[in-house]
Amino acid sequence: xxxxxxxxxxxxxxxxxxxxxxxxxxxxxxxxxxxxxxxxxxxxxxxxxxxxxxxxxxxxxxxxxxxxxxxxxxxxxxxxxxxxxxxxxxxxxxxxxxxxxxxxxxxxxxxxxxxxxxxxxxxxxxxxxxxxxxxxxxxxxxxxxxxxxxxxxxxxxxxxxxxxxxxxxxxxxxxxxxxxxxxxxxxxxxxxxxxxxxxxxxxxxxxxxxxxxxxxxxxxxxxxxxxxxxxxxxxxxxxxxxxxxxxxxxxxxxxxxxxxxxxxxxxxxxxxxxxxxxxxxxxxxxxxxxxxxxxxxxxxxxxx
Amino acid sequence: xxxxxxxxxxxxxxxxxxxxxxxxxxxxxxxxxxxxxxxxxxxxxxxxxxxxxxxxxxxxxxxxxxxxxxxxxxxxxxxxxxxxxxxxxxxxxxxxxxxxxxxxxxxxxxxxxxxxxxxxxxxxxxxxxxxxxxxxxxxxxxxxxxxxxxxxxxxxxxxxxxxxxxxxxxxxxxxxxxxxxxxxxxxxxxxxxxxxxxxxxxxxxxxxxxxxxxxxxxxxxxxxxxxxxxxxxxxxxxxxxxxxxxxxxxxxxxxxxxxxxxxxxxxxxxxxxxxxxxxxxxxxxxxxxxxxxxxxxxxxxxxx
Numbered sequence: 302x303x304x305x306x307x308x309x310x311x312x313x314x315x316x317x318x319x320x321x322x323x324x325x326x327x328x329x330x331x332x333x334x335x336x337x338x339x340x341x342x343x344x345x346x347x348x349x350x351x352x353x354x355x356x357x358x359x360x361x362x363x364x365x366x367x368x369x370x371x372x373x374x375x376x377x378x379x380x381x382x383x384x385x386x387x388x389x390x391x392x393x394x395x396x397x398x399x400x401x402x403x404x405x406x407x408x409x410x411x412x413x414x415x416x417x418x419x420x421x422x423x424x425x426x427x428x429x430x431x432x433x434x435x436x437x438x439x440x441x442x443x444x445x446x447x448x449x450x451x452x453x454x455x456x457x458x459x460x461x462x463x464x465x466x467x468x469x470x471x472x473x474x475x476x477x478x479x480x481x482x483x484x485x486x487x488x489x490x491x492x493x494x495x496x497x498x499x500x501x502x503x504x505x506x507x508x509x510x511x512x513x514x515x516x517x518x519x520x521x522x523x524x525x526x527x528x529x530x531x532x533x534x535x536x537x538x539x540x541x542x543x544x545x546x547x548x549x550x551x552x553x554x555x556x557x558x559x560x561x562x563x564x565x566x567x568x569x570x571x572x573x574x575x576x577x578x579x580x581x582x583x584x585x586x587x588x589x590x591x592x593x594x595x596x597x598x599x600x601x602x603x604x605x
Numbered sequence: 606x607x608x609x610x611x612x613x614x615x616x617x618x619x620x621x622x623x624x625x626x627x628x629x630x631x632x633x634x635x636x637x638x639x640x641x642x643x644x645x646x647x648x649x650x651x652x653x654x655x656x657x658x659x660x661x662x663x664x665x666x667x668x669x670x671x672x673x674x675x676x677x678x679x680x681x682x683x684x685x686x687x688x689x690x691x692x693x694x695x696x697x698x699x700x701x702x703x704x705x706x707x708x709x710x711x712x713x714x715x716x717x718x719x720x721x722x723x724x725x726x727x728x729x730x731x732x733x734x735x736x737x738x739x740x741x742x743x744x745x746x747x748x749x750x751x752x753x754x755x756x757x758x759x760x761x762x763x764x765x766x767x768x769x770x771x772x773x774x775x776x777x778x779x780x781x782x783x784x785x786x787x788x789x790x791x792x793x794x795x796x797x798x799x800x801x802x803x804x805x806x807x808x809x810x811x812x813x814x815x816x817x818x819x820x821x822x823x824x825x826x827x828x829x830x831x832x833x834x835x836x837x838x839x840x841x842x843x844x845x846x847x848x849x850x851x852x853x854x855x856x857x858x859x860x861x862x863x864x865x866x867x868x869x870x871x872x873x874x875x876x877x878x879x880x881x882x883x884x885x886x887x888x889x890x891x892x893x894x895x896x897x898x899x900x901x902x903x904x905x906x907x908x909x
Contacts, residue, residue: 345764346764346766408823408827409823410822410823410826410827421761424761424768424769424770425769425770455812457725457728457807457808457811457812457815460649460650462650464728464808465728465729465806465808466728466729468808487815487819488812488815488816488818488819488820489815489818489819489822490819491819492819492820492822492823493819493822502769503761504761504768504769504772504809505808505809505812507761508759508761508792508809508812508813508816509812509813509816511761511791511792511793512792512812512813512816512817512820513816513817513819513820514792514793515791515792515793515794515795515796515797515817516792516796516816516817516820516821516824517820517824518714518793518796518797519712519713519714519796520820520821520824520825521824522714523712523714
């Protein structure tokens with residue numbers, strides 16, 4: 302709620318879907334937020350099946366508001382798999398898409414952006430589905446301003462022939478697509494900027510995403526612990542606070558907000574299940590930016 | 606070569622296997638290193654099949670030196686899959702092991718150690734094989750001094766029912782084993798210390814390992830770039846150099862050296878294919894420490 306209120310205050314109009322009796326008291330008087338009341342919600346244990354039986358859940362009502370054109374984009378911090386199914390049901394899939402994918406943007410050490418697709422929606426993929434993420438990811442990278450994005454396939458080794466069975470079956474399929482393919486890519490090479498789009502199934506992508514989150518937290522925690530031990534380093538420590546805060550803003554999912562669901566006919570942002578106020582605001586801003594851009598049109602063009 | 610020489614100078618006796626004409630000139634006069642000559646080597650493109658046809662390759666000769674008891678441990682920075690096959694051929698598998706696994710240790714933010722098994726040797730695993738890594742990883746954690754190690758299964762969500770098909774099939778198998786299972790674990794929770802052993806297939810494990818490497822490099826690179834921009838922070842920058850160097854030593858594979866091959870009848874360390882001098886020395890020290898410990902005996906005990 303605090304994240305939504307902050308987004309409204311920053312100029313993005315927001316409609317909230319859910320239990321009015323719970324939501325209304327949390328909206329400050331001077332903040333203009335619309336509320337669409339519903340008692341039903343998709344729970345974290347509902348998964349894909351449950352969402353079909355809940356047409357009046359808050360998640361599905363919000364998506365239908367996008368389908369009807371009354372809203373420009375939808376944001377959910379609910380169950381990722383359920384959101385994927387709900388978006389397919391209520392928005393429909395763009396022609397030519399095997400499976401929609403969630404794309405997330407990570408910072409690279411060369412200052413560029415790395416598009417990860419899929420970042421967690423499709424944990425079990427056939428090679429054909431995995432290959433189609435290359436097209437979705439490339440279109441997304443283009444909408445971010447990257448010309449002729451270089452597409453890599455996430456693998457445990459860069460040589461052709463490396464990877465598990467799925468990767469080895471997928472590489473030739475991707476190489477046959479009209480995208481600029483740079484082959485198998487390992488995570489450190491991706492972070493150094495050897496590709497703009499990293500294609501993977503939602504399981505491997507989510508492991509990568511969360512490993513980065515865990516590693517960044519660990520590095521910052523170890524750095525703080527080290528600084529406490531060195532009295533001499535403490536002299537510079539307070540100067541570093543600002544730098545560390547800025548750095549945290551670059552590498553944390555809180556500042557990125559969430560992933561974009563690519564391949565459905567509308568803009569949908571899927572936020573982290575444990576989103577903070579800051580993360581919810583960032584997710585709403587990401588949705589607003591993406592709806593202003595030409596992401597869905599660009600995807601449609603690419604796919605045709 | 607420089608890494609091996611440094612290890613000898615630090616007191617670890619080393620035997621080198623390979624082309625004498627290439628190796629000999631690289632050994633300084635006052636350094637005592639034995640060389641076992643062979644013209645044959647397992648190449649990075651040989652993979653599992655090639656190693657069977659190369660009984661006199663440097664990798665296999667080194668492993669047979671361990672099998673015969675003339676060496677206490679073997680170290681290779683060659684092809685991981687080939688090393689696994691070669692170790693199975695020349696050392697044999699401990700009774701009760703489905704598939705040997707490579708275990709690597711990562712630093713946790715709570716100061717503890719996280720054992721990752723498998724870290725890259727078995728990229729395609731059946732659930733039964735994956736489950737057996739729990740026993741191998743737990744025995745390894747015990748050999749590092751952890752009592753009743755908590756074993757987690759790497760997943761994209763902590764709730765039971767989360768994960769891909771492989772993870773969902775593996776969790777009940779692990780829960781039936783005589784190890785302390787804490788369920789599905791996401792990378793950030795593992796780094797915070799919610800488990801001591803993280804079980805995964807070699808593909809996911811390697812993606813996690815290399816994502817951590819890439820993220821740590823990225824955080825340190827961004828930190829340096831930020832420090833350069835802030836004149837005020839530069840005052841503290843030189844004080845930080847020492848701290849950053851120590852931190853890098855904690856999180857880089859160069860200081861960890863490599864992974865231990867668990868489940869074969871001998872101590873084998875598999876180093877990174879792009880090991881630096883420092884990494885090779887660390888791999889040799891890891892092999893020496895592990896051969897002094899009771900790792901193989903403990904594994905045998907656990908497995909019976």
